[in-house]
Amino acid sequence: MNRPHATAVACAVLATLLLAGCATHEGGTPGFLGRALEGAASAAETGALAADLAGADRAPAALLDSALGDAIADARTAAGEVATRQVTDPDDAAAQQASLAAIEEALAALVDARAWASGAHDGAAAPVSERLRQAADRLTGLAEEVGGP
Amino acid sequence: MTARRRPRRQPADAGYPPDESVGGRLVDARAHLLDRQVHDVDGVPVTAVDDLELVEGRAGAAPTVAALLSGSILNTRLLGGHQPEPRWGRIPWSSVAKVGVVIELSVRGEDLDVTWTERWLREHLIGRIPGGQHDPE
Amino acid sequence: MTRLLGVALGILTAIGGFLDIGDIVTNAVVGARFGLSLAWVVVLGVIGICLFAQMSGRVAAVSGRATFEIIRERLGARVALANLVASFLVTLLTLTAEVGGIALALQLASAVEPRLWMPVAAFAVWLVIWRTGFKPMENVTGLLGLCLVVFAVALVQLGPDWSALIRDAVTPSVPAAEHPATYWFYAVALFGAAMTPYEVFFFSSGAVEERWTTKDIAQSRADVLVGFPLGGILSVAIAGCAAVVLLPAGIEVTSLSHVALPVATAGGLLAVAVLLVGLVAATFGAALETALSSGYMVAQYLGWSWGKFRRPAQAARFHLTVIVAIVVGLGVLMTGVDPIKVTEYSVVFSAVALPLTYLPILVVSNDPQYMGDKVNGPVVNALGQVFLVVVVAASLAAIPLLLLTGAGS
Numbered sequence: 185m186n187r188p189h190a191t192a193v194a195c196a197v198l199a200t201l202l203l204a205g206c207a208t209h210e211g212g213t214p215g216f217l218g219r220a221l222e223g224a225a226s227a228a229e230t231g232a233l234a235a236d237l238a239g240a241d242r243a244p245a246a247l248l249d250s251a252l253g254d255a256i257a258d259a260r261t262a263a264g265e266v267a268t269r270q271v272t273d274p275d276d277a278a279a280q281q282a283s284l285a286a287i288e289e290a291l292a293a294l295v296d297a298r299a300w301a302s303g304a305h306d307g308a309a310a311p312v313s314e315r316l317r318q319a320a321d322r323l324t325g326l327a328e329e330v331g332g333p
Numbered sequence: 334m335t336a337r338r339r340p341r342r343q344p345a346d347a348g349y350p351p352d353e354s355v356g357g358r359l360v361d362a363r364a365h366l367l368d369r370q371v372h373d374v375d376g377v378p379v380t381a382v383d384d385l386e387l388v389e390g391r392a393g394a395a396p397t398v399a400a401l402l403s404g405s406i407l408n409t410r411l412l413g414g415h416q417p418e419p420r421w422g423r424i425p426w427s428s429v430a431k432v433g434v435v436i437e438l439s440v441r442g443e444d445l446d447v448t449w450t451e452r453w454l455r456e457h458l459i460g461r462i463p464g465g466q467h468d469p470e
Numbered sequence: 471m472t473r474l475l476g477v478a479l480g481i482l483t484a485i486g487g488f489l490d491i492g493d494i495v496t497n498a499v500v501g502a503r504f505g506l507s508l509a510w511v512v513v514l515g516v517i518g519i520c521l522f523a524q525m526s527g528r529v530a531a532v533s534g535r536a537t538f539e540i541i542r543e544r545l546g547a548r549v550a551l552a553n554l555v556a557s558f559l560v561t562l563l564t565l566t567a568e569v570g571g572i573a574l575a576l577q578l579a580s581a582v583e584p585r586l587w588m589p590v591a592a593f594a595v596w597l598v599i600w601r602t603g604f605k606p607m608e609n610v611t612g613l614l615g616l617c618l619v620v621f622a623v624a625l626v627q628l629g630p631d632w633s634a635l636i637r638d639a640v641t642p643s644v645p646a647a648e649h650p651a652t653y654w655f656y657a658v659a660l661f662g663a664a665m666t667p668y669e670v671f672f673f674s675s676g677a678v679e680e681r682w683t684t685k686d687i688a689q690s691r692a693d694v695l696v697g698f699p700l701g702g703i704l705s706v707a708i709a710g711c712a713a714v715v716l717l718p719a720g721i722e723v724t725s726l727s728h729v730a731l732p733v734a735t736a737g738g739l740l741a742v743a744v745l746l747v748g749l750v751a752a753t754f755g756a757a758l759e760t761a762l763s764s765g766y767m768v769a770q771y772l773g774w775s776w777g778k779f780r781r782p783a784q785a786a787r788f789h790l791t792v793i794v795a796i797v798v799g800l801g802v803l804m805t806g807v808d809p810i811k812v813t814e815y816s817v818v819f820s821a822v823a824l825p826l827t828y829l830p831i832l833v834v835s836n837d838p839q840y841m842g843d844k845v846n847g848p849v850v851n852a853l854g855q856v857f858l859v860v861v862v863a864a865s866l867a868a869i870p871l872l873l874l875t876g877a878g879s
Contacts, residue, residue, distance in 0.1 A: 244742055250578050454790055455786040466781060
């Protein structure tokens with residue numbers, strides 16, 4: 185390759201690396217926790233929607249099981265991200281603890297919902313989806329608190 | 334003596350004597366031969382022309398096309414380098430019947446060296462899978 | 471009467487065949503985050519694909535040659551090779567996403583893990599390519615894919631606030647909670663999803679498979695100009711369903727089940743059943759097309775005999791390429807990578823590869839040596855050039871946006 189060509193390629197590579205560096209998410213630990221909490225809230229809301237559909241018999245069992253299974257996987261991912269985050273600040277540590285607790289709660293609710301949907305225990309849909317919606321609200325509220333303005 | 338030269342680097346008229354008027358068509362080797370598809374006498378695609386083998390004319394006459402080349406020779410054309418002669422995939426110029434949008438041969442593709450991968454795969458792999466020899470629906 | 475039926479069949483198949491896993495997932499993701507404020511990208515993408523599919527079909531019908539054969543002749547071995555490498559890699563990525571999509575759709579229907587469905591799906595794709603004729607293959611997957619009309623029906627059944635939706639679509643803006651870079655990233659992704667590079671090669675090779683002549687240009691024009699926009703409407707309907715059901719609840723789309731939930735909300739068990747048929751058909755059809763396209767590209771560049779109209783033994787290298795592509799795709803999927811993630815990357819890289827695949831079509835369809843007097847008219851050329859600018863802009867912006875937004879998170 186001749187000189188101008190090589191220089192152009194080098195510039196492009198440099199620019200790409202710079203951009204990749206900038207891509208680290210804004211907000212540091214609070215922003216990170218906020219995103220994880222929102223992901224878990226999304227999973228909880230999905231579970232609530234699935235539970236409602238199950239109660240109204242509007243979706244086949246296979247779809248509901250897949251939806252709840254995927255939601256559980258999402259909640260676990262969020263929990264894993266929060267748990268493995270390295271914190272150095274006392275405020276961040278407290279936020280991490282609170283986030284983890286809230287996500288685990290949502291996860292438990294989702295697992296129970298999936299068991300209910302598969303017929304593991306009786307009951308109406310309302311308490312199941314209500315529990316999930318409350319978990320989601322808690323998560324969203326915490327996300328706003330933790331994630332900052 | 335066989336010399337394989339790359340048409341691309343040749344200037345338009347490198348001191349060759351003017352063409353004697355012969356019957357036939359004048360074609361530009363780079364535009365009409367290179368990178369063209371080659372079909373056999375039955376219209377079945379054989380390969381694409383990856384390069385040309387030119388033979389030095391005797392005592393100052395213009396070089397002539399000895400063969401169409403295909404196969405791994407393309408690497409040397411794109412990236413440079415040399416390839417030993419036995420590895421060139423040759424289609425002798427005598428097999429060429431017509432030069433048009435595609436280059437048509439007067440022989441069957443089966444009889445050519447360049448299609449050996451196709452024949453090998455047919456015999457050992459594709460032809461062995463059930464249904465491989467069936468006519469399409 | 472038969473002619474009318476033929477025309478109708480062509481159009482219906484075009485609608486049903488328009489959507490693939492990239493369209494389905496990307497539109498749902500976008501709808502759940504941005505509502506309909508990116509609908510204009512779908513419109514832009516549909517116009518683009520109509521333009522270029524029409525051009526490539528006309529090239530094949532008039533010249534009797536498929537695209538890659540002409541690209542190499544016209545633009546030289548080096549440029550064509552760059553084109554081939556980029557297009558092949560992107561098509562391979564898309565194939566991987568489609569096979570993953572088949573497995574995900576089957577999971578929704580059966581609750582059996584996708585990893586178990588993937589080898590089955592890959593084998594089925596190969597088997598259909600091996601044994602089924604071209605036309606029946608296209609017709610069956612296209613007509614069954616029409617089941618995705620259920621998204622439009624579902625949107626109506628959900629009884630949304632139409633004025634709000636229309637306002638969102640017609641006066642697009644970045645939602646307050648989102649960063650502009652994320653908005654534009656998804657715009658590029660949606661554009662790549664709509665203007666899939668492989669479509670152009672598949673369309674022209676298909677024209678040669680079916681032995682189109684100039685008489686078939688009119689039919690293909692109808693298929694494209696009526697079928698594709700209607701398919702585009704379904705894309706927007708997918709985004710609309712997600713916007714109405716998922717967006718208010720703060721649900722992000724991370725799996726195919728999210729795409730199905732709004733349909734269940736709207737239409738219940740019957741709607742879901744229809745949807746599942748449509749999902750499997752659409753992804754299966756797209757898997758067939760991408761697998762064949764990988765074979766077409768390589769075979770046409772290297773001058774091999776190719777095509778489903780030949781006995782497999784007479785196109786051994788072509789079929790081997792198809793098999794290798796499917797096996798590689800399956801291999802990638804079996805490593806446990808999330809098929810949804812693969813889909814998201816495939817649409818972004820589709821956007822990156824667009825200029826390389828579309829510029830040659832524009833050049834060739836203007837070349838009287840191949841087209842005779844059927845070269846592009848001035849309107850088509852003007853539109854084509856405008857689109858080239860758009861396509862290059864999207865391609866250049868894709869990777870920086872991908873890095874800046876961390877793939878949209």
